[in-house]
Amino acid sequence: MTFEQLIFYVLAGIAVIASLMMISVNNPVKAALWLVLAFIATAGVWITAQAEFLGIVLILVYAGAVMVLFLFVVMMLDINLVKLKEGFTRYLPIGVLASVAIFAMMYMVLGPAHFGLDKTGEPIKFSADHSNTTMLGLQLYTVHAYAFILAAVLLLVGIVAAIALTIRRRPTHEVLYQDIDKQVKVQAKDRFKMVKMKATKEEPIKKKKEDE
Amino acid sequence: MNFVIPDFMPAVPEIVLLALASFILIADTVWSKRYVNATYYATQFTLLLVGVLILASFTTDTVVTFDQSFVRDAFADVLKIFIVIVSLGVFLFSREYLKQNDFYKGEFFTLGLFAILGMFVMVSSYNFITLFVGLEIMSLAMYAMIAMQRDSSKATEAAIKYFVLGALATGLLLYGLSMIYGATGSLTIPEVKAIVEAGKADSVVLAFGVVFIVIGLGFKLGAVPFHMWVPDVYHGSPTAVTLFIGAAPKIAAFAIVYRLLVDGLPGLVIDWQPLLIIMAVLSMVVGTVIAIAQTNFKRLLAYSGIAHIGFLLLGFIAATPEGYSAAMFYVLVYALTSVAAFGMIIALARTGFEFDEIKDFKGLNQRNPWLAAMMLIIMFSMAGIPPFIGFYAKLVVLQEVITAGFVWLAIVGVVTAVAGAFYYLRVVKVMYFDSAEVEGELKATTKEMAVAVSVFSLALLVLGLMPAWLMSVAYNSLLV
Incomplete structure (x- = not known):
């Protein structure tokens, strides 16, 4: 067995064990952490296959960003495990x-x-x-440029969908919104009203009797 | 590495659609306050413009661009034009319905446009990656459109079911595609075809990939045994969205089945044909039998849609160019009929009253004879009764499947078609022979809708009287 093979089997073994643990542990937070380990081991496998850019991206994006977000979600939710295991x-x-x-x-x-x-x-x-990054970049921005743009559209649709589903405008009597149109169009006469009144003599205020 | 700027001309309709959809997305934030209908009109204008652009540059040649990721041929152009026609109808019906149900939002229209862009990409895909991304753009937009009615627990349930099963189907499809890639080393559909036909790829791995692809496509088409989501999603979604997901996406799903199985893997017909036979027979039988027991009209249409998919698959089973053309003819007819049927529900629905139970149609003839007559046309066309177009759709697929030597499949088809006529005719009976529970005239929500329902329904009659035109469109786009 060469040294390369040894590294591969160690990393692949870690990935398999971590994946098994991920689906079998009870605690969802621990499951997420096992998944992170599985990602890191897979990233190692990719790096041994000379795809270092993909390996680093896997760690940065999946282990670093996606799983952290996911952990937040898991910690926020109150998941009833007993019912899930029914x-x-x-x-x-x-x-x-x-x-x-x-x-x-x-x-x-x-x-x-x-x-x-x-x-x-x-x-x-x-x-x-040899640079894996250059090679990927060349492929991505030439041969697969069309698919790359489509992937951007897919992300745009994702954002639009997420915002459309979560934004909830409360009725104006509950919350005051800034209406920029109105603010720009406003003129002095809308805000400031001159009221002319005849001068009248005010009745002197009677002093209240203060009974103890 | 030398890079040649690809030819953008064949993709102009898609580029215009993407640009205008993005523009409407931003403009809507300004419009929505002052001009409520602006987004709607802009959407319809976009669709019309795209339709005109496709017609203006209609081509019968096969033009490939973007490094073999995008193909423009008569097949793609015809399907895109029909997607545009169907979607114009869908948005027309949706506007008033959305307002009534208090979730009229610009996002409905922009997500709809993006979904249509996804369908265009699917129809024109010549590469596994673009095919997959197009499918995802379409599906993601549709999940969101279903879930947009947040106050309805039924709609949320439908969205979750659609999302989970859709994601599973996507995973299966992707796994199958990766197997084909593993065996052939190519992602481009014509290259895959050449490698498979030259016998250079491992046949076991290819067969394994085909199984997963067919299962993934079965989910997307809603064929038995992958149909579980269809009735719940159709029933739970707001009718405007049911209308959207029940019509144009079927055309797009047909297109990817064609691109993958016929354009890409005709060499594996021995592998995918038996799978399709199982799915077709089960879809026809299960769809028809369960539809008989339905009391909700939307669920009935969902199960009848499953049965229709069974018929559609018959065309693929024939595995001849004529068979594929018959299937294409069938899907176009089905999309038009389905817009008319769901449009009818929307036209009769009122705020807080969905008009989606079969008993709601009781005595429709007394309350509105014209719309009852239109409904009669729709139901007869769905049942496959001459002279309506639905008859010819069933006729050609059965003809092709017999020519291909599957007489028993044609018999199953005829038997289920006759059994299926029962539940369509029951609706007709309810309309004409039952007395109305509620007295008084029942008008369509708006004049516009009444006209649109009439146009779509009468089209079923007119096309049925002159079936040669639409049939020749379907045949020419595949045989030329």
């Missing part, structure tokens, strides 16, 4: 049967018989000064 033992046999069957089939198709080195060929090894 019927677990009842469905367990069917679940195990289905997953074993699917795993067996996937192993037959995805195993070395179809994806072995003799089938796919050994991956190209790049020299140390």
